[in-house]
Amino acid sequence: MPSPGQVDRLTDALAHRGPDGEGRLEIGDTTLVHRRLAIIDLETGDQPFQDRAGVSLIANGEIYNYRELTTEIGPGTLSTKSDCELPLHLYKCYGLSFTHHLRGMYALAIHDSIKGQLILARDPFGIKPLYYVSSPHYFAFASEAQALIEAGFAPRTLSPGACRELLNKQFISGKSTAFGEIFRVLPGETLVVKQGEIVEKRYLSALPEKCPSGNDFVSLESQLDAFLMESVDFHQRADVPYGMFLSGGVDSSALLTVMARLNSEPVLTYTAGFGSASVPDETSQARAVAKALGATHVEVNITEKDFWRDLPNIAAALDDHCADYAIIPSYGLAREAAKDVKVILSGEGGDELFAGYGRYRRALRPRWLGGRDAQRNGFLDQITVLKKEVPPEPRQNTMNLSQYTRLQALQAEDFVDWLPHDLLIKLDRCLMSHGLEGRTPFLDKPLADFVFCLPDREKVNFRRGKKLLRSWLDKRLPNAQAFARKKGFTVPISRWLGERSKELGGMVSRQPGIQELCVPDTVVSVFGTRSKRAVQASWRLLFFSLWHRRHVLGLVPEGDVFDCLSASSEH
Numbered sequence: 084m085p086s087p088g089q090v091d092r093l094t095d096a097l098a099h100r101g102p103d104g105e106g107r108l109e110i111g112d113t114t115l116v117h118r119r120l121a122i123i124d125l126e127t128g129d130q131p132f133q134d135r136a137g138v139s140l141i142a143n144g145e146i147y148n149y150r151e152l153t154t155e156i157g158p159g160t161l162s163t164k165s166d167c168e169l170p171l172h173l174y175k176c177y178g179l180s181f182t183h184h185l186r187g188m189y190a191l192a193i194h195d196s197i198k199g200q201l202i203l204a205r206d207p208f209g210i211k212p213l214y215y216v217s218s219p220h221y222f223a224f225a226s227e228a229q230a231l232i233e234a235g236f237a238p239r240t241l242s243p244g245a246c247r248e249l250l251n252k253q254f255i256s257g258k259s260t261a262f263g264e265i266f267r268v269l270p271g272e273t274l275v276v277k278q279g280e281i282v283e284k285r286y287l288s289a290l291p292e293k294c295p296s297g298n299d300f301v302s303l304e305s306q307l308d309a310f311l312m313e314s315v316d317f318h319q320r321a322d323v324p325y326g327m328f329l330s331g332g333v334d335s336s337a338l339l340t341v342m343a344r345l346n347s348e349p350v351l352t353y354t355a356g357f358g359s360a361s362v363p364d365e366t367s368q369a370r371a372v373a374k375a376l377g378a379t380h381v382e383v384n385i386t387e388k389d390f391w392r393d394l395p396n397i398a399a400a401l402d403d404h405c406a407d408y409a410i411i412p413s414y415g416l417a418r419e420a421a422k423d424v425k426v427i428l429s430g431e432g433g434d435e436l437f438a439g440y441g442r443y444r445r446a447l448r449p450r451w452l453g454g455r456d457a458q459r460n461g462f463l464d465q466i467t468v469l470k471k472e473v474p475p476e477p478r479q480n481t482m483n484l485s486q487y488t489r490l491q492a493l494q495a496e497d498f499v500d501w502l503p504h505d506l507l508i509k510l511d512r513c514l515m516s517h518g519l520e521g522r523t524p525f526l527d528k529p530l531a532d533f534v535f536c537l538p539d540r541e542k543v544n545f546r547r548g549k550k551l552l553r554s555w556l557d558k559r560l561p562n563a564q565a566f567a568r569k570k571g572f573t574v575p576i577s578r579w580l581g582e583r584s585k586e587l588g589g590m591v592s593r594q595p596g597i598q599e600l601c602v603p604d605t606v607v608s609v610f611g612t613r614s615k616r617a618v619q620a621s622w623r624l625l626f627f628s629l630w631h632r633r634h635v636l637g638l639v640p641e642g643d644v645f646d647c648l649s650a651s652s653e654h
Contacts, residue, residue, distance in 0.1 A: 084112040085221065085234075093225060093234035094118060100143070100226055102518045106130045108139055110196055117141040122321050122426060122520055123149075128165030137196035138175060142167040143226050144189030144211045145522070147317035152184065166320075167191075174202070179273055182206075182287050186317070186528060190226060190268070201276040207289035208432070208526040209270030209503030212403065212511055216265055222279040227512075228265045229402035229634060237264045239635045246600055247469055250623055251462045253406040254505040261404050261634075270503045289498055289528070293486050294536035303541060304555045306533065311555075314527040315341040318428055325426035325522075326351035328416055329378070331369030333549055334433030336563040337556050338524060342428070343376040352378045353420050353427075355412035357385050357575050368564070375562040383419045385412050387579050395640035395647045398629035400516040405508045406626040408574040413513035421517040431506050432525035435497045436534050437549040438542035443493050447543070463620055468605050490539045577618045584610045584621065590648040591624050596631030 085093075094105060094116050101118025108115045108131040117130040122145065133139040146152070149166035156172050166187070173181035174193050179202065188210035193202040203224060205213045215224040216237045223236040231237045242263040249255050258266045268274060275283035315338060319325060327342060329335045329352040342350045352373050356366035366382055373380035390411060397414045420427055434440050463469050484492040507523075514521040525531075534542075534551075541551045547566075557565040580587065588610025592603040601624070609620050625644070632638050632651040640647055 084109075085114055085223070085236075089234045089236070090114055090116055093223075093230050093236075096230035096233040097226060099518060100515045104129055106141075108133060110137075110139060110194055113194055113201070115139060115141050115192065115194060120425070120515075120518060120520060122323055123166050124164040125322050127163040128167070130165075130167065132163070132165075132168050132171050134171060134175075136175070138171060139194045139196075140168070140171040140174075140191060142170065142189055142191035143213075144187060144191070144206065145320075145520070146170065146185055146187040146189065147320060147527075148186040150320075170204075179275065179283075179285055182271075182273055188522070188526075192224060199277060200282075202273060203268050203276065204273040205268045205270055207271035207287050207528070208498070208507070208523075208531075209289075210507055210511070210523055210526060212508065213268040214260065214265050214403075215268060215274075217279065217281065218264075219279075222276055224268075227402050228260050228262060231265055232262070232634070237262060239637060240264065241599075241635060243600065246627075249404045249406070250469065250600065250627060251464055253623060254404065254501075254508070256500050256504055267403075270499065289526075289531060290495055290535050291532050292483075294491070303537070303551055304558070307551060307555050310527075310530040310533050311337065311341050311524070312345070314524045314530045315428070316345055317527070318522045318524040319345065321426050323425040324351070324423060325428065326353060326420055326424045327428040328352075328413075328420075328430070329354050329369045329373060329380070330430070331365035331367075331372060332430070333439070333553055333556060333563070333565055334430030334437075334525065335369075336372045336560060336565075337433075337552060338428060338430055339372060339376055339378060340556065340560050340563070341524075343378065349377050349379045351381070351423060353381045353383060353416045355383050355385055355416050357412075371562050372560070375560060381419060381423075383412075383415050385415045385574075387575075389415060390579050391643045391645070394626070394644050395629050395633070395642075396516075397513070398626060399633040399640050400512045401508070401630065402634055403504075403508050403512070404627070404630055405505050405512075406623050406630075407505055407509050408576060408622070409506075410509050410513055411574050413509055414516070417514045417517045417519050421519045425518070426520045426522060427514060428522050428524060429510060430525060431510055431521075431523045432502060432531075433549070433552070435494055435502050436525050436531055437552045438490060438494060438539075439548040440497075441548075443490060443548060444543055444545070446493055447489060447539075448545070462616075463623065466605075466609065466616065466620060468601050468609060468620060468624070470600060470602060488539055490543065491535065494535065576622050577613075577615070580610075580618060580621050580625070581613060584613075586645075587621070587625060587648075590645070591621075591628050594628040594631065594648065594651060596635060597624060597628055 097118045101120045103121040104119035106117045106129050115131045131139050131141045146166040146169050149169050152169045161168055173184050182204050188206045190205050190211040190213035214228045216231050225231050240263050245255050245259045245261050271287040273285040274281050354369040397410055510521045553565040556563050588607040592606040609617050
């Protein structure tokens, strides 16, 4: 059983995820702790939940079909109006298959004192995170890896192979984390733990294993319209104010189009801009879309000053390392949105689901038309920054892709790798660091099943992706310019880093984490080069330095980037 001090530290480390309340429950040698961000059933939805038979539950997330499930099992069965109480009763009815009935995002734990087992489960898309440590003395789990470290359940010991992977591809695949003793519960995974050991694993896929053949694909747009309306309606279920992130692109414009139809009051939208001529800027397009749909629009300008000031805190929030440029605007938007709302709808998953990435089209083209396979080689390995003795992390991919088309196989790989371990980690940490919940209507099982199984020709053609979604949007909101060439959403990293690259190169090369994994002289030369590849490498090395400072050295951010780098190089 954990000591009271460990429980206190674990709870404190997760306070930002649940600023609205705390609950604890001791059952024999097991302690369940919950921090609450109150979204549904504000008055009686405190956790943990426990029934008379000795089954208890704590959960992070939202069960969007809770009203339908309540009708199915009978309203008198529930002791609260909380959506998160439902899995407790579904487990009693269906056993380990209870997750098949859930429509939502969740990371949850069920303690069954009768069977002497603990069940951990995570939603199929991996929207909500869940981590665990297994040792001969205890089994511990939490919504963030850093909480397990702060509580003393795991050391700050790095896995060199995992760190090589994160530097090469900006995130880590599979169940591994940067910390050698901390592992992820994988998206869609259900684990059964008895006496501190995992004794059974089950898996629920986000995507259909086989797409039905011979479907009637007539009136695809009307079918898509129905799926979108239902998904967004479900994702708006909340007892608190909500808004959305609007980039001006196809995905977020489509979501706002649906939200405007479903809401009688103006939708509150947030857009990030950089005020820089060095990168594409879609704030004017977002403004036009918001105006056309009558939204209340907020624009947040992210400046170079914000970048240098906020980056240490952003790295501190990303305990599960993710060096995606988009963490910068996501963090700034979340800070602004948290002043007004507690829930944000966002377009993550749209590119993966509707095949929006250019790399999909390039992989489908013949080589004589410019086709090429997706990049699989290590990014920093190609410029010899990493020490040769640092071992690579074995690639963890057990997917059976033989039943899919070439395009579907590429999409499926992203659904188990890039999406949960990069985009959704970014969304979760940037928002939850401000006590804000992020919801992703495109990552809804009925919608995902429908779109994934569309014929490839309804997703992509030679020049662009998202064919069906663009056509749907163009008819409902011409102002969205659905078929216009996408400008892209790029952070002006090159300009920001370039102006201080010589100063940064020496400081980054002296950081303990960099010296452990990289060749310092090569790091300095990378910062002194202005090529696109060198800038991207410089960004990854800088972010890793700040991440290592907080999560391995245990140093709390004080001051801006340069203050932090100066202090940790002396550590």
